[in-house]
Amino acid sequence: MSDGSATGGFDDLALPLLRLRRSVKWTQYEPDVLPVWIAEMDFDVARPIHEALLEAVSRSDLGYPTTDPLADAFARFAHDRWGWTVQSEHVYAVSDVVTGIGEVLLAMTEPGDGVVINPPVYAPFFSTIESVGRRVVSVPLVAVAGRPTVDLEGLEAAFVAGARAYLLCNPHNPTGTVLSKSELEAIADLASRYGVAVISDEIHGPLTHPGTTFVSFASLGADRCKRVVSLLSASKAWNLAGLKCAVIVAGSPSAAEELRRMPESLRYHVGHFGVLASLAAFTEGGAWLDECVRHIAVNRSLLSELVASELPGVRYREPEAGYLAWLDFRETHLGDDPAEVLHTVGRVALSPGGPMGDQGRGFARLNFGTSAAIVTEAVRRIAVTLAA
Ligand SMILES: Cc1ncc(COP(=O)(O)O)c(C=O)c1O
Incomplete structure (x- = not known):
């Protein structure tokens, strides 16, 4: 054991x-x-991941993945770790978070739509938005008492000017800011008011330091904001980036409905080792x-x-x-x-x-x-x- x-x-x-x-x-x-x-x-x-992968190799279990068990395993992990109740049917498997962001943008926005990001930010945000034919709208982070955080006025101005989606990075790479629940709620209220889709990259969430509380955007609830999707994976927290497995979590039934526009084939690009390692991480890691x-x-x-x-x-x-x-x-x-x-x-x-x-x-x-x-x-x- x-x-x-x-x-x-x-x-x-x-x-x-x-x-x-x-x-x-x-x-x-x-x-x-x-x-x-x-x-x-x-x-x-x-060790649980090491064992799961060795076992698969020793059985020559190297075929196509079954992603079905991922949703329940992630839901249990999210509940135990953060008290977040995830509906398993709102969880979609994808090969990696960046691919997921592109697919969610395609499903929730239209060609040419503006997508807000908060630079300085994880560089592939720029190229991913452009690669799916959407437009980068920059609302740089601002420092409040030395802490980099989201500029709510700037965000609202971008929404008023017509941006249709907000690609949030929380925890933020590279600054390491973790937005508080009240900061997320303020963003959710703005997004709701302007009908903007929030796509929240939370890949670093499980690595939140003691003294800070991580709250997933998708956990805020449909009453607060309907068009919300969070993306997470075991790949940063357990260091499995090469194995290719992540989850897209819809924050409401209507967001889940919007995500049905994503291609069925997405889950076939997930790595079999990624699934096995993620299951071990979420359940025993x-x-x-x-x-x-x-x-x-x-x-x-x-x-x-x-x-x-x-x-x-x-x-x-x-x-x-x-x-x-x-x-x-x-x-x-x-x-x-x-x-x-x-x-x-x-x-x-x-x-x-x-x-x-x-x-x-x-x-x-x-x-x-x-x-x-x-x-x-x-x-x-x-x-x-x-x-x-
Ligand atoms: C904020 C953020 N999103 C996404 C990624 C990449 O994730 P994936 O390999 O699942 O596409 C990284 C990697 O460093 C990251 O920092």
């Missing part, structure tokens, strides 16, 4: 072993570069997830200390969820694209802020979903770059 723990540890990660991985994080850059960029964590996989969140919360504080002591001029506000740190280099001499200089000079790969919108100029995103030693080494390399 599995104890829910990791197959190995969270902090005893051996860099030479990590460098044997063939995922994009570990192969994109030269071998002397320390990769702390794309949103993949370095931890050993949770809670203990590992708790341990993971505890670990990244420790790294989050470590990074605060290191930035303050080693990186003069760099600003960092701790994320309320997840393992991504949005570092502000604008007071340093690294220019508009600090990630480029950090790569070439410091041999450390962060994600560039520029593709996340104009507001990302002078910023870079660091992934601390790794060991304390790797976080410390990444900061050392950034410090060397700043001193060069």
